[in-house]
Amino acid sequence: AQSVTQLDSHVSVSEGTPVLLRCNYSSSYSPSLFWYVQHPNKGLQLLLKYTSAATLVKGINGFEAEFKKSETSFHLTKPSAHMSDAAEYFCVVSSYNTNAGKSTFGDGTTLTVKP
Amino acid sequence: GAGVSQSPSNKVTEKGKDVELRCDPISGHTALYWYRQSLGQGLEFLIYFQGNSAPDKSGLPSDRFSAERTGGSVSTLTIQRTQQEDSAVYLCASSLTGSNEQFFGPGTRLTVL
Numbered sequence: 569a570q571s572v573t574q575l576d577s578h579v580s581v582s583e584g585t586p587v588l589l590r591c592n593y594s595s596s597y598s599p600s601l602f603w604y605v606q607h608p609n610k611g612l613q614l615l616l617k618y619t620s621a622a623t624l625v626k627g628i629n630g631f632e633a634e635f636k637k638s639e640t641s642f643h644l645t646k647p648s649a650h651m652s653d654a655a656e657y658f659c660v661v662s663s664y665n666t667n668a669g670k671s672t673f674g675d676g677t678t679l680t681v682k683p
Numbered sequence: 684g685a686g687v688s689q690s691p692s693n694k695v696t697e698k699g700k701d702v703e704l705r706c707d708p709i710s711g712h713t714a715l716y717w718y719r720q721s722l723g724q725g726l727e728f729l730i731y732f733q734g735n736s737a738p739d740k741s742g743l744p745s746d747r748f749s750a751e752r753t754g755g756s757v758s759t760l761t762i763q764r765t766q767q768e769d770s771a772v773y774l775c776a777s778s779l780t781g782s783n784e785q786f787f788g789p790g791t792r793l794t795v796l
Contacts, residue, residue, distance in 0.1 A: 600783050610789065611787045614784065658725065658726065662783035670728060672728075673726040674725060675724070
């Protein structure tokens with residue numbers, strides 16, 4: 569079984585300040601973890617992924633995430649928010665050993681960036 | 684190369700009509716997924732195809748929903764006797780064998796009047 573919880577449904581930051589979007593997961597197997605971003609009326613775009621290599625993962629647009637097994641967390645961070653970062657963010661867990669590769673999506677976090 | 688494509692991009696239909704939504708995965712991707720995203724909600728898994736294996740239909744919400752994948756490539760999601768609660772964006776994704784990184788299409792926005 570697997571599940572993912574995004575701890576904040578909405579996050580609001582000022583432009584130029586750090587971003588933290590929190591994600592906790594559970595998985596019976598070694599998980600792969602992903603963050604996707606969805607801009608309004610657009611499809612989902614992969615930001616970054618963890619697949620059992622380095623625990624600190626760097627993605628596009630200056631985002632990064634750290635896999636912490638002891639805390640079952642995969643929080644997404646960015647040092648300095650930009651207006652274009654305003655979007656919906658989804659944390660995803662996938663355990664290829666189970667459910668034939670089916671992934672479980674979090675409910676999403678809406679990021680608002682204030683000027 | 685070409686990404687995942689979906690058609691139509693928008694579909695407006697009347698309650699009770701049948702609709703077909705199409706997904707063209709990335710060439711060579713053996714896995715294909717359908718999801719539903721209702722307004723302001725996360726993604727709801729519908730169905731998963733992997734190669735020639737029997738599809739995982741565990742997410743289909745009712746027997747009005749069905750999907751097929753012809754020749755291991757293009758997939759069609761069919762909704763029969765549409766209801767207003769079927770209104771949502773339907774997203775398709777594909778991935779390579781052995782990878783759980785999914786590539787998403789732009790979605791089809793379905794509106795049932």
